[in-house]
Amino acid sequence: MDGGGEVKVFFSSSSPASTHPIPYISLLALVDVRTAGSRMAMDQSFTGLLLAYKWHVLVGAIATYVASICIYRRYFHPLARIPGPFLPAVTKLYQTTYHSRFYLQIEKLHQQYGPIVRITPEEVHIAADPDSYDRIYHVGSKYSKSPNFYNALCAPYSSFGALSNEVHRLRRGATNPMFSRQKVLDLESIVQEKAGKVCRSMQMGIDSGQPVNLHQIFRAVSVDVASEYAFDRCYNFLEADDSGAKFCEMARGIGPALYMFQQFPSFQSLALKTPPWMAPYLSQPLGYVTGLQMECVRQVEDLQDRMARNEVVGRQTIFSTLLSPEDKPDGYVVPTPWQIKDEAYSMLVAAADTTGNAMTVAAFNVLYNQSIYRRLVVELEANFPDPTKELSFVALEKLPYLTGVIKEGLRLSFGVMSRLPRVVPSPGATFYDHFLPAGTAISMSGWMMHRDPEVFPDPMTFDPERWMKGPEEFRRLDRNMVPFGRGSRQCVGMPLAYAELYITLGTLFRRFPRGLAVYKTTQETMQDYEDYFSSYHPYSKRDKWFRAYVPTKS
């Protein structure tokens, strides 16, 4: 054979392929027989050939390597028999290309392939099914958080970021008492004060004839409540000119990095090595968050000094709780200020978007559908005749229609948009007749649980009355409700979030019982989400985010 540049692939039976087939096959794919007048000549000129055709060699090697990996993952991998298309079985890039809309694609895959689907080479997703949800996410569950997914969220020293259940138990044991229902009731005045401020902002908007950006104000409530409640240092976004928009931009701004970090973890190590002083030069949101983090570290260091000197440190905060070794589970090690900052920030970011979104979705739908508004006000006026008085959380919780409004707000804001991947523990588990070996990532999502049409007919309709058909029906619907997750890793802030939702929405609609309307926002905008773990409305629709106003009568 002479000339032609034909490339042949040789598979050697005496190769070490049995131990590591793929790279070996790739190397053997490099032999160009064009110049091989004889086997001996070929051997002699092999080095020369490598040099002369180094690009062909490289490209050929890479192509063969990639092809071999794809074949392995699709046909020989332990998850090879899980239903799903070719691409997600062979590469995580499939997920990356859908970016913040992957949750929609996962749903389409379920429609096509059934209740269990392979969504990345290492991960399977289960559709809406409360029994499966309980198997994975229960108290004492052995399913741990998936490292590939949660490491990318950059909060390794927080309860949220703890991968192992044992580490999580120690961290959560330390924070739990701060967030108990009793503690929330003791500190209810914090939430009451912020609800009063929301009403003042609404009144100022009405007086000036300007629509009020309730979307932003609800996020400001969440951050102000969480920061004052947990750190005894209110961030005061409700009084800031931008209502804390800069902070929320930061949280949203780092969202896209999530997918990048999941795909390429080494970028993340690089980003995390950025010295704090350099952050503002690299990006404004990064500089902003680093500034707040450094302030948080200083606050903890200061508290640490005062505790060491036995000085009075004010009321209990998340910082004083974590710094004190008393009343902690066995094995608890007091974290450093730098580690505590992770707990503080995961808490603020977890609180802001989730609670803010639930209030936004609830209030938008109340005002968008004026019959819901009227019905809610009838209930509030009957139970709280004096609108100037505070509406207590315990009394508000008993109102069935308001409860329906809040449940629907939580259902259609989805809690966190994202799936919550866990690692299957040893010795593996079977779901829908498919065995998943230990180490497989398995996930489910609120997006699908909350929209299961068999449980919530016409699922995208905001219908508070579906929650008012008796206790049995309420429990049936509630089994599909997972806005706070479930089990040991369930949201620690749930009692606080409920207090915010009841008090803020109850007070707002009691003080403004008539006349408010939605300004410009459409259902389509409200139902369009981007998944950056929490859910965000797309920037492109920013001018239509939820604002409320009082239309003037012409």
Ligand code: HEM
């Ligand atoms: C409507 C409001 C809220 C919703 C829907 C919500 C949702 C969630 C969900 C789904 C998780 C579990 C995440 C996972 O499994 O990876 C979670 C965890 C967490 N949330 Fe919330 N959250 C809300 C409000 C809050 C508030 C107000 C705080 C604190 C002030 C908070 C702090 C946390 C923390 C610290 C975790 C991690 C818990 C752990 O792993 O031990 N959240 N939240």
